[in-house]
Amino acid sequence: MNAGLVWVLVGLGFAVVTLQRRSLAVGLVTVQALVLAAVAFADARGPHDLLAAVALVVRGLGLAAFFLLVIARTRDPRLVRAIVPPLRRVALAIALALMLGWLIPSIGLVSRDAERGVLTLVACGLVLAATSRATVFQVLGVVLVENGLALAALELPGTSWLIEVGVAVDLTLVAVVAGVFHERIFTEFGAGDTDALRSLRD
Amino acid sequence: MIGALLLAGLGAVAAGGVLCGTRGTVRAGLVLQAAGSAGIGVAGFWVLATGAALGPGFTSALEPRVGVDGLSGTFLGTLGLVAAPALVFASRYLRPGAANRLVGGLTAVFLLVLALVLCARDPLTLLFGWEAMTLLPAVVILVAHRGDQQARRTVFTYLTITHLGGVGTWVAVLLLAGEGAIGSPGVIEPGSVTQGVIAVAALVGMGTKAGVMPLHVWLPRAHPMAPAPVSALMSGVMIKIAVYALVRVLVEWLGVLPVWFGVLTLAVGALSALGGVTYAIFQHELKRLLALHSIENIGIIVLGLGACLVLRSRGADALAAFALAASLLHTVNHAVFKALLFLGAGAFERATGTLELDRLGGLLRRMPWTGAAFLVGAxxxxxxxxxxxxxxxxxxxxxxxxxxxxxGVGDGLAGAFALAALASTAALALLCFAKVVGLVLLGPVRSGSDEHPVTEVAPPMVGATAVLALACVVLGIVPGPLFGALTDLAPWPAGSPAGSSAGLGLDLPGTGSLPTAGIALVLVALVAGLVLLRGRRSAAPAPSWACGQVVGPELNWTGAGFSKPLRLVLEVVLRPQREIAVRSQGGVLQEVTYHGRVPQVIDERVYRPLVRRSVELAGYVRRMQSGSLGTYVAYLIAVTVVLLGAVRTGVIG
Known part of the structure; x- marks a missing residue:
């Protein structure tokens, strides 16, 4: 994959980490998935590669629709602030990405840029999930991680369709379960804030 | 033919289980299950008698396969011998209702799972059956006592102990599979560390399931909670399956074990036998008392197994085969008389509404058939x-x-201690059942009322206990054929002293034979002679002198009173607890109440402190549980980074 595209994907990842508006973050994650899908279509050499690309498009748009529906149904009265301020989150993501880069010298991909891009997206996703209080952002963290895996899959010609379809199924399940929980939390506490769950601890 | 009979039996059990699910066909379902069990039993003993083997042999590969050989046949036969009468009993014991329909269906599944463990020929099937065998009684107890806090606590204890101990079973079976030793004795080097680890793991894992001390704590709690026919299956069959697994691993697959392990097995057997019977004597509830006797009898079985291992390690193969047969014979016998006693207890409970020894009495007169069968079992x-x-x-x-x-001297000392333990166990068991028979069957009637007198239970229940009583007599008078076949099960060329040439009695190496039928004849002749000598004279009852007091039920013998001399002798070890409350008014004594209990030393000294420490430790660990999702993700990141760091620096891999 073109190095520039990889860094576009990484840039989108960092942008999601800094955001506080849920709908904007959903939009950026969807753009990321569609960029991956476009690359998959462009590099497709057979029906399997096309299947991988279709899986990326379907899950990207499907998840976007689902998240936007959830957001529309659960309008937060005020912004749910993250545990850590945006710039510090970015710093944490960079630190984790560098650490992962040192810990995992190679994951077997052809392109070194793609390897770094995968690890950075995984780091962004993990930091977003760990430092957010809003349930939607926590799920978007998981989606970022999965986008990283999708990028890795595109660098493994021949088997990418298996990974992409698997990722799509995984994410659909995660998103549906998380969506149900989010709505339940919202109904109980009046905000999609996982910090409210602390009160349930005995 | 044998295979067809076995399959038909299993099919009938499954069909019976399905029938139990429908309202109005529960009894038919249980009777069909009983018929199927009988078929399984006949097929099992048939395999034992003919020495035939059905299906493929054992494999260490994870490929599901089933088969039957002589050892499996012995236990399948025992399963049938116990389950058939127990299920006929259950057909009248279980009252109509949704819960008991479910219990009837679960019983069928339980039987099929027990058969699966016995027929398993690969580690995967064996472990699957083992886990299902552990879980099903828990479900039965919960269904039978829906909403009962005590039952939930009991099931929790049962599952905790059996699963913690069960780790040993997994370790033993998987290590055996890893070494390729399942079904291939001799693969593991005798005296190696691997052999020792597998043997100890099997003794812990399978011993827990068998209920050996000190891993027995679940047994006296769980067995009495189940409905009587299920208690009979648990005590009669389920814990014997653990003995089956022990024999497979220790005697068959591990080859010749070192002497120290045989002595360890003897010690575990002696502790279980003596401990089980001692605590049984001080019980006031009949089913709990019987459950503790299961520990005692498992101890006797393990003593035989320990003797087999020591003799085998010394090269005395013929005597080792004899010891193995003794152990297996006691396994079959215990299954029969314990099932009889549990069914008898169930019948008494149905008739009187209680199992408290101090509230039962005179049942031999009120329930002559069940009482007589129970007496045979006792x-x-x-x-x-x-x-x-x-x-x-x-x-x-x-x-x-x-x-x-x-x-040498070491073996001699171990043997002497084991002998002393067995002899003491036999004496204490006699004392215990003298108490049970005296309180429950003899003496004045202490339960029921004029409106609801205690009467004999339904004929199928009586018939079930009668069949098991008859089996006790037959296996006692003519043990030879079974004993001979069991001696031939030794997986080494034994040149056995009591092999296929065994007669009706017991052929005992070095001491000649024991003509059991002859002993029975002499006893019958003696009893007949005494009856003839008594002639028409009958006992002349006279009123008891109780210092002028009116002799009321409160002055009757109690369980605590009967066992008090022994309690006083063993006070230092047992540390009994008692509480006496005296109420007087105007200087005149009005009421004296007495509560006494003998706490189990292992419970008090080992498990209770262990549980307390575990809860304290859990309190510390709980601080890590913040309730914040972000924190949990951070934990995951930290663990991943640490593991990756370990790989990067070469600590792992």
Missing amino acids: MAIAGLPPLNGFASEWATLQALLHLPAVG
Whole structure:
């Protein structure tokens, strides 16, 4: 994959980490998935590669629709602030990405840029999930991680369709379960804030 | 033919289970299950008698396969012998209702799972059956006692202990599979660390399931909670499956074990036998008392197994085969008389509404058939000739007697201690059942009322106990054929002294034979002679002198009173607790209440402190549980980074 595209994907990842508006973050994650899908279509050499690309498009748009529906149904009265301020989150993501880069010298991909891009997206996703209080952002963290895996899959010609379809199924399940929980939390506490769950601890 | 019979039996059990799910066909379902169990039993003993093997042999590969050989046949036969009468009993014991329909269906699944463990020929099937065998009784207890806090606590204890102990089973079976030793004895080097680890893991894992001390704590809690026919299956069959697994691993697959392990097995057996019977004596509830006797009898079985291992390690193969047969004979015998006693207890509970020993009495007069069958079971478990308990305990005693002859001073001492333990166990068991028979069957009636007198239970329930009583007599008078076949099960060329040439009695190496039928004839002749001598004279009852007081029910013998002399002797070890409350008014004594209990030392000294420490530790660990999702993700990141760091620096991999 073109190095520039990889860094576009990484840039989108960092942008999601800094955001506080849920709908904007959903939009950026969807753009990321569609960029991956476009690359998959462009590099497709057979029906399997096309299947991988279709899986990326379907899950990207499907998840976007689902998240936007959830957001529309659960309008937060005020912004749910993250545990850590945006710039510090970015710093944490960079630190984790560098650490992962040192810990995992190679994951077997052809392109070194793609390897770094995968690890950075995984780091962004993990930091977003760990430092957010809003349930939607926590799920978007998981989606970022999965986008990283999708990028890795595109660098493994021949088997990418298996990974992409698997990722799509995984994410659909995660998103549906998380969506149900989010709505339940919202109904109980009046905000999609996982910090409210602390009160349930005995 | 045998295979077809076995399959038909299993099919009938499954069909019976399905029938139990429908309202109005529960009894038919249970009777069909009983018929199927009988078929399984016949097929099992048929395999044992003919020495035939069905299906493929054992494999260490994870490929599901089933088959039957002589050892499996022995236990399948025992399963049928116990389950058939127990299910006929259940057909009248279980009252109509949704819960009991479910219990009937679960019983079928339980039986099929027990058969699966016995027929498993690969580690995967064996472990699957093992886990299902553990879980099903828990479900039955919860269904039978829906909403009962005590039952939930009991099930929790049962599952915790059996799963913690069960780790040993997994370790043993998977290590055996890893070494390729399942079904291939001799693969593991004798005396190696691997052999020792597998043997100890099997003794812990399978011993927990068998209920050996000190891993027994679940047994006296769980067995009494189940409905009586299920208690009979648990005590009669389920814990014997653990013995089956122990024999497979220790005697068959691990080859010749070192002497120290045989001595360890003897010690575990002696502790279980003595501990089980001692605590049984001080019980006030009949089913709990019977459950503790299961620990005692498992101890006797393990003593025989220990003798087999020591004798085998000393090269005395013929005597080792004899000891193994003694152990297996006691396994079959215990299954029969314990099932009889549990069913008898169930019948007493149905008739009187209680199992408290101090509230039962005179049942031999009110329930003559069930009472007589229970009396036979009590005599058998007490090891009285000419019943089956005597035959197998005598054979075990003979096996232990040979330990000093083949080994050195160490073996001799171990054998002497084991002999002393077995002899003491037999004496204490006799004391315990003298108490049970005296309180429950003899004496004045202490339960029921004029409106609801205690009467005999339904004929199928009586018939079930009668069949098992008859089996106790037959296995006691004619143990030879079964004992001979069991001796042939030794997986080494034994040149056995009591092999296929065995007659009707017991052929005992070095001490000649024990003509059990002859002993029975002499006893019958003696009793007949005494009856003739008594003639028409009858006992002349006279009122008891109680210092001028009116002799009321409160002055009758109680369980605590009967066992008090022993309690006083063992006070230092047992540390009994008692509480006496005296109420007087105007200087005149009005009421004296007494509460006494003998706490189990292992419970108090080992498990209770262990549980307390675990809860304290859990309190510390709980601080990590913040309730914040972000924190949990951070934990995951930290663990991943640490593991990756370990790989990067070469600590792992």
